[in-house]
Amino acid sequence: MIPEKYIDAYRSIKAPETLHDRVTASSASPVRRTRALLKLIAAGASLAASFAVITVAVIAFNMSRSDIGAYIAYNGQPVETSVAITMNEVSQIKAFGIGMSDYGGIRLEVHTTGTATVTVSSGTLTLVDEYGTATDSGSLLTLSDDKDSHTVYWQADFYEVIEGEPFSLVIAEEHGSVTYTLTDSNGELTLTKNSKN
Numbered sequence: 001m002i003p004e005k006y007i008d009a010y011r012s013i014k015a016p017e018t019l020h021d022r023v024t025a026s027s028a029s030p031v032r033r034t035r036a037l038l039k040l041i042a043a044g045a046s047l048a049a050s051f052a053v054i055t056v057a058v059i060a061f062n063m064s065r066s067d068i069g070a071y072i073a074y075n076g077q078p079v080e081t082s083v084a085i086t087m088n089e090v091s092q093i094k095a096f097g098i099g100m101s102d103y104g105g106i107r108l109e110v111h112t113t114g115t116a117t118v119t120v121s122s123g124t125l126t127l128v129d130e131y132g133t134a135t136d137s138g139s140l141l142t143l144s145d146d147k148d149s150h151t152v153y154w155q156a157d158f159y160e161v162i163e164g165e166p167f168s169l170v171i172a173e174e175h176g177s178v179t180y181t182l183t184d185s186n187g188e189l190t191l192t193k194n195s196k197n
Contacts (some may be wrong), residue, residue, distance in 0.1 A: 120169050
């Protein structure tokens with residue numbers, strides 16, 4: 001066994017104070033502080049990148065929502081690009097009310113996602129309720145957000161289109177607008193969806 005005096009001598013050994021100060025100072029050396037700072041910067045950069053990704057996602061979501069949801073349907077079909085309307089259809093509509101009421105013109109279904117205004121460059125729009133009663137008329141209509149589909153008759157001298165003057169119809173909602181143009185295509189009318197703003 002080890003004598004007690006050796007054990008006491010071992011326990012009484014202490015490092016000089018200068019060595020203790022040097023060891024303590026070296027633990028907080030610039031290299032360690034730099035590494036700690038780099039870890040902190042990396043964590044901050046990671047947090048900033050996450051924030052940027054979330055911000056871009058929110059902006060993209062809002063932009064997609066701002067992509068106006070309003071559109072026109074003709075004969076029950078949404079006008080995605082364009083639709084042909086023969087002058088015979090317009091004449092018959094005016095003369096006989098085929099597929100229309102007595103309002104004449106081109107019957108359109110305007111679908112909206114909220115309150116919207118519809119304007120035309122030429123002619124008159126007539127808003128008709130589900131009972132066939134005209135509720136508003138003019139070159140500018142305001143459609144309420146109480147329903148998403150509105151029956152509208154567009155009355156105009158459509159022969160002016162054939163003579164080369166295109167007509168336009170604009171649906172404007174809170175987040176933007178969509179424009180349709182009525183042009184001549186070899187003696188028949190073409191309703192074209194042009195742009196969303």
